[in-house]
Amino acid sequence: MEQKSSLRLQDFLPYRLSVLSNNVSSLLASLYTEKFGISIPEWRTVAVLGEEPGLTSTQIASRVAMDKVAVTRAVQSLIEKRFVRRSSSQADGRVSHLNLTKAGQRVYVEVVPMALAIEHKVWGTLAPAEKDYWDEMLSKMESRVSTLREELLECNK
Amino acid sequence: MEQKSSLRLQDFLPYRLSVLSNNVSSLLASLYTEKFGISIPEWRTVAVLGEEPGLTSTQIASRVAMDKVAVTRAVQSLIEKRFVRRSSSQADGRVSHLNLTKAGQRVYVEVVPMALAIEHKVWGTLAPAEKDYWDEMLSKMESRVSTLREELLECNK
DNA sequence: TGATTTTTGTTCCATTTGAAACTATATAAT
DNA sequence: ATTATATAGTTTCAAATGGAACAAAAATCA
Numbered sequence: 001m002e003q004k005s006s007l008r009l010q011d012f013l014p015y016r017l018s019v020l021s022n023n024v025s026s027l028l029a030s031l032y033t034e035k036f037g038i039s040i041p042e043w044r045t046v047a048v049l050g051e052e053p054g055l056t057s058t059q060i061a062s063r064v065a066m067d068k069v070a071v072t073r074a075v076q077s078l079i080e081k082r083f084v085r086r087s088s089s090q091a092d093g094r095v096s097h098l099n100l101t102k103a104g105q106r107v108y109v110e111v112v113p114m115a116l117a118i119e120h121k122v123w124g125t126l127a128p129a130e131k132d133y134w135d136e137m138l139s140k141m142e143s144r145v146s147t148l149r150e151e152l153l154e155c156n157k
Numbered sequence: 158m159e160q161k162s163s164l165r166l167q168d169f170l171p172y173r174l175s176v177l178s179n180n181v182s183s184l185l186a187s188l189y190t191e192k193f194g195i196s197i198p199e200w201r202t203v204a205v206l207g208e209e210p211g212l213t214s215t216q217i218a219s220r221v222a223m224d225k226v227a228v229t230r231a232v233q234s235l236i237e238k239r240f241v242r243r244s245s246s247q248a249d250g251r252v253s254h255l256n257l258t259k260a261g262q263r264v265y266v267e268v269v270p271m272a273l274a275i276e277h278k279v280w281g282t283l284a285p286a287e288k289d290y291w292d293e294m295l296s297k298m299e300s301r302v303s304t305l306r307e308e309l310l311e312c313n314k
Numbered sequence: 315t316g317a318t319t320t321t322t323g324t325t326c327c328a329t330t331t332g333a334a335a336c337t338a339t340a341t342a343a344t
Numbered sequence: 345a346t347t348a349t350a351t352a353g354t355t356t357c358a359a360a361t362g363g364a365a366c367a368a369a370a371a372t373c374a
Binding site: 039067069070073092093094095 | 330331332333339340
Binding site: 006008009010012013017018019020024025028044048050064065112115119121134135141145148149 | 163167168205220222275276291294295301305309
């Protein structure tokens with residue numbers, strides 16, 4: 001690929017990626033905001049607690065791409081809505097373990113198939129080999145982006 | 158691809174896409190926020206005016222994925238910073254045409270190569286055929302997502 | 315022409331987000 | 345033990361964002 005010298009936003013991959021990602025996210029969000037009144041960070045928290053019950057806030061933050069403030073807020077709101085329960089750890093007084101309530105599990109169990117269905121509708125026609133290719137590409141790009149970010153931080157010191 | 162029944166967020170394509178996209182965006186943003194003090198919507202406005210001088214706010218909004226409120230704010234801020242100039246249309250009294258000032262053109266001319274360099278570093282190792290494949294996939298997904306969104310709107314009527 | 319509806323762009327208000335300061339507990343060092 | 349440092353999580357405040365109401369000009373239609 002030779003270097004272009006002009007930038008058509010519509011052809012610029014980061015831009016297209018951003019538009020696609022936002023559209024997919026808001027499509028997914030429509031699944032759970034309407035039915036359960038939860039936001040994107042709240043859904044991510046539920047999703048992660050559905051996979052791994054008993055995580056702490058910091059663990060959630062590290063698994064999902066959210067900072068700890070976002071997690072605090074999501075958890076608070078989910079507790080008010082009775083989707084999540086907190087139990088303080090006796091091992092470490094700063095920490096509390098978080099779990100889905102019955103109602104929270106219901107959210108998880110209802111939303112997951114819908115989310116997967118959307119994923120399937122958007123990417124499902126990919127042949128398995130293509131799917132693997134995608135996974136690989138995404139991983140590669142992820143790692144390149146984080147490398148670039150570090151380089152940038154480096155040279156701004 | 159057979160339908161999965163559980164959801165590991167880390168493997169969920171919409172989620173991975175979202176993380177990648179956010180990281181790329183913030184990487185790009187670091188190029189222009191530090192040097193010129195402009196935000197993402199402001200940069201998009203500059204980029205689009207660099208390609209097509211004289212656009213109106215609505216035209217900008219339709220080219221970039223921003224609503225008209227976001228465009229209003231971006232344009233106001235860019236005018237304050239002397240990167241954009243507005244000239245009211247004598248043909249249509251509601252409308253004004255927007256152009257980059259000299260300083261705005263300098264932003265455009267300086268940021269574009271850096272943005273393209275990042276695109277190149279992240280996607281540049283793709284063979285031309287792969288690049289085409291990507292473009293095609295992104296287009297396909299875009300259209301599927303918008304179809305799905307319409308279906309969803311449809312059945313909520 | 316005069317009344318009605320659309321379109322363009324802005325303003326206002328409520329909600330969301332992000333960064334920094336802060337509290338409380340735990341760990342390390344002397 | 346006592347002090348210093350690090351970690352977990354929350355609060356606070358300012359800025360960004362989104363939606364609805366709005367004003368002004370244009371287009372439509374009677």
